[in-house]
Amino acid sequence: MSRTASAEQEKATAGTEPPVPAIATSGLHKAYGSRVALHDLTLTVPPGEVFGFLGPNGAGKTTAMKILLGLVRPTGGEALVFGRRPAEPAARRRIGYLPEHFRFQEWATGTELLDFHGRLAGLGTRERSERIPELLERVGLAGRGGERVRRYSKGMTQRLGLALALLHRPDLVLLDEPTSALDPVGRREVRELVRELAAGGVTVFLNSHLLTEVEAVCHRVAIVSQGRVVASGPLDDLAGAVTQLRVLLDRVDREVLALLSRNGQVARVEGTAVTLAVDTLDVAPDLARLLVSSGYRLYGLVPVQRSLEDIFVDLVGEVREG
Amino acid sequence: MNVLVVARWTVLEARRRRLLLAGVILSVAFVALFAVGFALLYSAQERSLLSVQARGIAPPGGLDVREELLAISTILVVLGLYGVQFLAALLGLFLGVASVSPEIDSGALHAVLARPLSRLEYLMGRFLALAGLLTAYVLVMSGSLLVTARTVAGYQPGDTSRVMGLMILQVFILLAVSLLGSTVLPTLANGVVMLALFGLAWLGGIIGFIGTIPPGNELMANLGTAVSLLLPADAVWRGASFHVLPPSFLVASSFTNGEDVGLPFASTAPIAPAMLVWALAYPVACLTLAVAAFRRRDL
Numbered sequence: 188m189s190r191t192a193s194a195e196q197e198k199a200t201a202g203t204e205p206p207v208p209a210i211a212t213s214g215l216h217k218a219y220g221s222r223v224a225l226h227d228l229t230l231t232v233p234p235g236e237v238f239g240f241l242g243p244n245g246a247g248k249t250t251a252m253k254i255l256l257g258l259v260r261p262t263g264g265e266a267l268v269f270g271r272r273p274a275e276p277a278a279r280r281r282i283g284y285l286p287e288h289f290r291f292q293e294w295a296t297g298t299e300l301l302d303f304h305g306r307l308a309g310l311g312t313r314e315r316s317e318r319i320p321e322l323l324e325r326v327g328l329a330g331r332g333g334e335r336v337r338r339y340s341k342g343m344t345q346r347l348g349l350a351l352a353l354l355h356r357p358d359l360v361l362l363d364e365p366t367s368a369l370d371p372v373g374r375r376e377v378r379e380l381v382r383e384l385a386a387g388g389v390t391v392f393l394n395s396h397l398l399t400e401v402e403a404v405c406h407r408v409a410i411v412s413q414g415r416v417v418a419s420g421p422l423d424d425l426a427g428a429v430t431q432l433r434v435l436l437d438r439v440d441r442e443v444l445a446l447l448s449r450n451g452q453v454a455r456v457e458g459t460a461v462t463l464a465v466d467t468l469d470v471a472p473d474l475a476r477l478l479v480s481s482g483y484r485l486y487g488l489v490p491v492q493r494s495l496e497d498i499f500v501d502l503v504g505e506v507r508e509g
Numbered sequence: 510m511n512v513l514v515v516a517r518w519t520v521l522e523a524r525r526r527r528l529l530l531a532g533v534i535l536s537v538a539f540v541a542l543f544a545v546g547f548a549l550l551y552s553a554q555e556r557s558l559l560s561v562q563a564r565g566i567a568p569p570g571g572l573d574v575r576e577e578l579l580a581i582s583t584i585l586v587v588l589g590l591y592g593v594q595f596l597a598a599l600l601g602l603f604l605g606v607a608s609v610s611p612e613i614d615s616g617a618l619h620a621v622l623a624r625p626l627s628r629l630e631y632l633m634g635r636f637l638a639l640a641g642l643l644t645a646y647v648l649v650m651s652g653s654l655l656v657t658a659r660t661v662a663g664y665q666p667g668d669t670s671r672v673m674g675l676m677i678l679q680v681f682i683l684l685a686v687s688l689l690g691s692t693v694l695p696t697l698a699n700g701v702v703m704l705a706l707f708g709l710a711w712l713g714g715i716i717g718f719i720g721t722i723p724p725g726n727e728l729m730a731n732l733g734t735a736v737s738l739l740l741p742a743d744a745v746w747r748g749a750s751f752h753v754l755p756p757s758f759l760v761a762s763s764f765t766n767g768e769d770v771g772l773p774f775a776s777t778a779p780i781a782p783a784m785l786v787w788a789l790a791y792p793v794a795c796l797t798l799a800v801a802a803f804r805r806r807d808l
Contacts, residue, residue: 258619259808307511308624
């Protein structure tokens with residue numbers, strides 16, 4: 188077979204293969220001395236996805252993000268960003284990053300900081316002179332670029348951080364608590380921004396302990412607690428997997444609990460109210476008929492929509508107790 | 510390319526933090542003070558020596574007026590340059606101490622190193638910029654002093670380029686060692702360690718000097734050398750100071766009393782070749798270690 192033919196064949200097979208994931212980690216582990224910050228993190232984020240990394244403070248979210256940027260060396264496992272190890276500088280070319288506390292050189296002006304980062308990201312003079320004012324405008328800092336970062340408010344610094352993260356039109360944006368310093372209007376703007384990025388095919392990896400934020404923008408989430416992923420999946424699945432029915436009866440006895448257990452899992456009994464975890468809400472009509480025909484008076488059969496927060500608290504609480 | 514971007518940024522930082530302005534103002538003040546002091550002392554001494562000579566009394570020590578004046582200007586130039594190297598050394602230490610760890614502590618470095626910039630490039634950029642600023646400082650300061658001495662007294666040092674070259678080497682040594690400290694130690698701890706090292710090196714020089722005073726004490730001389738190996742800054746300054754001395758001064762001082770006592774802050778012998786090699790390797794070794802340590806460091 189000639190070389191051209193084999194090259195063409197390679198190209199053809201490459202087209203049918205799944206795209207290289209934006210982020211792929213396997214068995215990622217990080218210990219600082221005896222303290223383990225990250226246990227065994229395995230996750231894949233395909234390109235174009237908005238991925239929420241959710242967990243309480245100190246769960247290891249920032250450590251994971253720093254490993255993806257080559258700022259921290261893992262003590263075990265592997266992390267790849269677009270198929271490359273983040274310790275190689277070239278692998279970071281396609282990443283934009285908003286650090287957790289958005290601390291920047293305070294002696295510089297916003298424009299100087301953007302210019303410095305633009306040069307490091309490999310942008311030419313012309314690109315920088317076009318892109319910097321455009322970005323300042325986009326993050327709501329138009330006309331403030333000439334001021335020193337020291338004089339910026341917290342919210343302004345965070346906006347500047349977003350501009351820095353987006354400066355070189357990255358394919359992957361890592362945002363570590365991107366709205367922590369913003370007011371409600373600013374938060375909404377960031378949500379819009381994330382949606383715009385996603386619409387443009389940019390992968391977003393979002394660290395947050397703010398559930399509403401993640402709920403509003405993410406396609407998929409992973410919930411971490413004490414360095415481990417305790418749940419992950421598409422948001423709808425995660426919320427749907429643990430659908431519950433709240434059954435209000437005139438009395439609760441052993442027979443009714445047995446009857447309910449055949450249709451789901453009894454999660455809680457509070458007086459004459461039983462909370463039942465079910466696979467699907469479709470069991471509700473049959474369950475109602477069954478209860479009534481068994482002689483119980485049914486006052487209510489209410490599907491309980493579990494918010495991400497409920498799931499989060501349940502999962503994180505379980506880990507803490509365990 | 511990235512090295513230059515970081516270097517440029519470091520110079521901008523020095524400007525923005527008013528480091529350059531403060532440096533320029535203090536340097537001008539220092540040079541002006543030296544010039545005025547040198548001119549006044551020199552002319553006063555010249556007048557008194559000439560009047561003594563006019564009265565036909567032989568000057569003490571058997572030196573003629575010309576030799577006496579040369580000795581005075583040599584001592585003044587050595588002391589002036591000693592001041593310059595001391596200031597430059599402290600500046601080198603401070604700049605090195607402030608080069609990396611404060612940026613880590615403040616978190617400002619995270620966003621920078623998340624760029625396609627290697628840690629080697631970052632450290633080299635920092636070093637390059639600071640070394641450039643310090644070189645300019647040493648050249649301008651020592652140059653101004655030597656020009657003053659030449660204008661007022663017609664003073665010619667033994668070898669100007671070696672004086673400056675060795676003084677710059679001394680500052681590079683201090684910058685490199687404190688930059689190494691800055692990659693492994695917190696800022697304050699590094700500052701304390703570096704000042705202690707610097708003081709120790711100075712003490713080593715003094716001990717070594719006392720060891721050479723006739724009849725000589727080999728143990729002290731060796732102790733001085735051993736301390737100098739730990740941080741060869743003072744040893745390099747002594748090497749530089751030798752080249753400040755005009756050849757005629759060396760000849761005069763060696764046959765006056767038959768025994769050479771020298772100057773406590775300077776040396777009447779050139780730097781030993783082995784020490785020079787060590788001093789040249791020292792900053793390279795420090796930077797290599799700094800890069801190795803910084804690469805492993807979690808931010």
